[in-house]
Amino acid sequence: MAWTWFHKYGSPPHFYRLAGRWLPWLSWGAALAIAAGLIGGLGLAPPDYQQGDGFRIIYVHAPAAWLSTMVYTVMAVSAAVGLIWRMGVAHAVSASCAPIGASFTAVALLTGMLWGRPMWGTYWEWDPRLTSELLLLFLYLGYLGLRNAIDDTARADRACAVLAIVGVVNVPIIHYSVIWWNSLHQAPSVMKFGRASMPASMLVPLLLMLLGFTLCFGALLLVRARGEVLRRERNARWIAEVLA
Amino acid sequence: MSHWLQMGGYARFLWPSYGITFLVVALNIWWARRSAREARALARRRIANAASRSTT
Amino acid sequence: MNVRPDVRSTPWRAARVLAARDLHLALRRPGEWLLPLGFFLVVTTLFPLSLNPELSRLRDVAAGALWVAALLSSLLALELLFRDDSQDGSLEQLAICGQPFAWLLSAKAAVHWLLTGLPLVLVAPLAAIALGAPYASLPGVLVALALGSVSLSLIGAVGAGLTFGLRRGGALLAMIVLPLAVPVLIFGARATELAIKGEVATAPLYLLGAMAVLAATLAPLAAAAAVRVSLE
Numbered sequence: 355m356a357w358t359w360f361h362k363y364g365s366p367p368h369f370y371r372l373a374g375r376w377l378p379w380l381s382w383g384a385a386l387a388i389a390a391g392l393i394g395g396l397g398l399a400p401p402d403y404q405q406g407d408g409f410r411i412i413y414v415h416a417p418a419a420w421l422s423t424m425v426y427t428v429m430a431v432s433a434a435v436g437l438i439w440r441m442g443v444a445h446a447v448s449a450s451c452a453p454i455g456a457s458f459t460a461v462a463l464l465t466g467m468l469w470g471r472p473m474w475g476t477y478w479e480w481d482p483r484l485t486s487e488l489l490l491l492f493l494y495l496g497y498l499g500l501r502n503a504i505d506d507t508a509r510a511d512r513a514c515a516v517l518a519i520v521g522v523v524n525v526p527i528i529h530y531s532v533i534w535w536n537s538l539h540q541a542p543s544v545m546k547f548g549r550a551s552m553p554a555s556m557l558v559p560l561l562l563m564l565l566g567f568t569l570c571f572g573a574l575l576l577v578r579a580r581g582e583v584l585r586r587e588r589n590a591r592w593i594a595e596v597l598a
Numbered sequence: 599m600s601h602w603l604q605m606g607g608y609a610r611f612l613w614p615s616y617g618i619t620f621l622v623v624a625l626n627i628w629w630a631r632r633s634a635r636e637a638r639a640l641a642r643r644r645i646a647n648a649a650s651r652s653t654t
Numbered sequence: 655m656n657v658r659p660d661v662r663s664t665p666w667r668a669a670r671v672l673a674a675r676d677l678h679l680a681l682r683r684p685g686e687w688l689l690p691l692g693f694f695l696v697v698t699t700l701f702p703l704s705l706n707p708e709l710s711r712l713r714d715v716a717a718g719a720l721w722v723a724a725l726l727s728s729l730l731a732l733e734l735l736f737r738d739d740s741q742d743g744s745l746e747q748l749a750i751c752g753q754p755f756a757w758l759l760s761a762k763a764a765v766h767w768l769l770t771g772l773p774l775v776l777v778a779p780l781a782a783i784a785l786g787a788p789y790a791s792l793p794g795v796l797v798a799l800a801l802g803s804v805s806l807s808l809i810g811a812v813g814a815g816l817t818f819g820l821r822r823g824g825a826l827l828a829m830i831v832l833p834l835a836v837p838v839l840i841f842g843a844r845a846t847e848l849a850i851k852g853e854v855a856t857a858p859l860y861l862l863g864a865m866a867v868l869a870a871t872l873a874p875l876a877a878a879a880a881v882r883v884s885l886e
Contacts, residue, residue: 397602407606414619437879454626461622465615472611489833496830503820512883513816517830520812520876524834527865531837538844570623577630581637593641 364441366583367592373576380573387566394559402556411469413559417567418462419483422490423525425455425571429497430522433515442586443579445511448518449501450578454571456494462487482536486529493521507586668753669761676765679738687769690731694774697723698781709786716785717847721839723781724774724799725806729828731770732810735762736818736881746885756874759881763811763874771803787850794849794859801862802842808866808873809834815880838865 362368395413402409429451436444466484467477478484497517504510552560587593605612663671680687701719702712712719739745739762748758778799779792787795813831817823841858848855 401606406608408608408612410605410608411612411615414615418619450630453629457622457626461619464618468611468615468618472608489836492829492833496826496833499826499829500816503817503822503826509883509886512886513880516812516876516880516883517816520834523872524837527837528833531840535840535844574626574630577627577634581630581634584634584637584641587641594645597638597642597645 364439364443366443366587367596369443370580370583370592370596373580377573377576380569380576384566384569384573387562387569389566391559391562391566394555394562399556399559400553405473408469408472409556411465413563415462415465415469416560417563418458418465419487420564421567421571422455422459422462422487424568425451425458426490426493426518426525427522428575429455430518433511433518437512437515437519442511443583445515446582446586447575447579448515449511449582450575452494452497452501452514454574454578456491456498458567458571459487459491459494463491480536482529482533485532485536489528489532490525493525497521511586665754665757668751669757672748672758673761673765676762677768680765680769686734687731688773690727690770691773691777693730694723694727694777695781697726698784701785711786713786713788713850716782716787716850717843719785720778720782720795720799720846721802721843724778724803725832725835725839727774728770728803728806728810729824729831731766732807732814732827732831733818733824734770735766735811735814740818740885745881749882749885755882756878759811759815759877760870760874763807763877766811767804767807771807772800775800775803782850788852790852791846791849794855795846797859798842798845798849798855798862801859801866802838804866805838805862805869806835808869808877809838811877812873812880815877815884818884838862841865 363372391413395410399410401407429448432444432451433448435441436448463484466487470479470481470484471477497514500517501510501514504513584593603609603613698719701715701723705715706712736745739748749755751758775796778795782792782795783789810827810831813827813834816830817827820826841861845855845858845862848858
């Protein structure tokens with residue numbers, strides 16, 4: 355029973371139509387959640403005891419950082435599905451993830467730097483969070499470079515799938531190596547913002563922003579993935595119907 | 599209102615952060631839609647080619 | 655030179671045949687294989703030239719310099735792993751000959767390490783001394799680089815499998831392999847640094863060993879998948 359569901363999603367026309375139906379829900383949900391999060395984060399949440407109003411950068415930095423790793427995981431999992439079950443739709447999803455993930459990783463880095471400047475005094479510190487984000491950006495760039503270098507779509511899909519899987523296995527290893535490395539040397543004050551210690555007025559907008567950005571990623575993913583599915587589809591009949 | 603815009607003196611860092619974030623969101627939206635549009639155009643062209651080939 | 659390990663022989667025999675053949679072919683053109691070594695020495699030399707040549711000051715950066723030079727030269731050496739075999743069709747033969755492909759690639763990677771990694775490890779003490787490392791630190795330097803170079807060879811094999819035959823493959827290989835090699839770099843440089851300072855380096859060395867074992871088990875499988883994709 356479960357497998358028929360699985361293979362149904364793998365069917366390109368079905369995915370195309372389903373994605374089209376979900377798109378407005380994801381888009382509006384994202385817009386609402388982000389709007390609510392902004393009102394809460396920029397207006398209702400009180401200033402922080404230590405960082406004053408500067409802490410409010412967390413409301414864009416944390417979602418960007420969350421997206422950077424979550425998107426890589428989605429990219430790797432869908433790549434694995436595509437590789438194992440030879441599902442074109444899965445490869446289309448995986449290919450769609452990379453540009454989105456890379457751009458939000460860059461945002462996480464830039465907002466991290468802008469947050470660091472008033473807090474540490476410099477725009478850049480080799481602290482574990484920023485260093486991990488930088489390495490993640492390099493992983494994305496390698497993936498995009500590989501995809502760019504291979505002309506045949508099917509071969510590019512499979513090569514990038516191998517790379518994504520190898521990368522996702524390495525991400526925790528890299529992450530913990532960097533934390534360990536950083537603990538040996540001067541550890542500048544990290545952006546420690548324990549969720550447990552946050553009052554609700556600060557936490558709720560953060561959760562709303564995380565939700566909103568996740569839904570936003572979902573919408574962007576579906577828009578791209580529908581296009582990628584079209585690019586990979588050889589059988590024209592359902593496409594003609596759908597595009598008419 | 600201007601007090602809120604000041605953000606306790608952190609405005610220099612805070613507003614550019616928000617600006618960059620939402621700029622990238624907007625760019626992603628534009629880029630995704632453009633990619634999908636190109637894919638649709640490509641598909642239409644492929645269908646047209648196939649149709650013209652089968653009728654000749 | 656075509657190779658076709660008999661499908662009826664055991665994987666171990668097939669791997670030995672392949673390894674012997676690879677070694678034989680490589681030794682016909684030793685110059686090619688010595689080039690990465692030369693590159694390692696050149697890069698090492700660049701550090702005192704670009705920083706302070708005082709040995710006591712160089713000692714502080716010696717570990718990092720050695721590892722960066724080793725990493726870059728191993729990238730250069732990786733181009734040799736699949737180049738010849740992909741060009742003359744032997745790689746495809748290996749993929750379809752019926753023996754476990756990952757096992758055959760392990761044999762290739764092992765020979766590659768013997769020809770590029772091991773010489774680097776043996777030459778590294780000279781470079782270390784040139785960068786101000788004390789003689790007592792050399793065993794530690796050797797062990798750290800030996801363990802690290804194994805991991806680098808294996809991780810690099812996956813990258814090489816994905817990029818051989820692509821235009822700008824070399825730059826792409828670097829972009830792919832270097833982030834994945836960061837953990838090895840972190841622990842390897844740390845172990846080397848501790849050795850140079852005369853302190854105990856067992857913790858990072860154990861981790862380096864663990865990474866080498868992990869790489870030896872998983873990398874051949876990933877490399878086999880990568881090469882199969884590239885052969886299509």
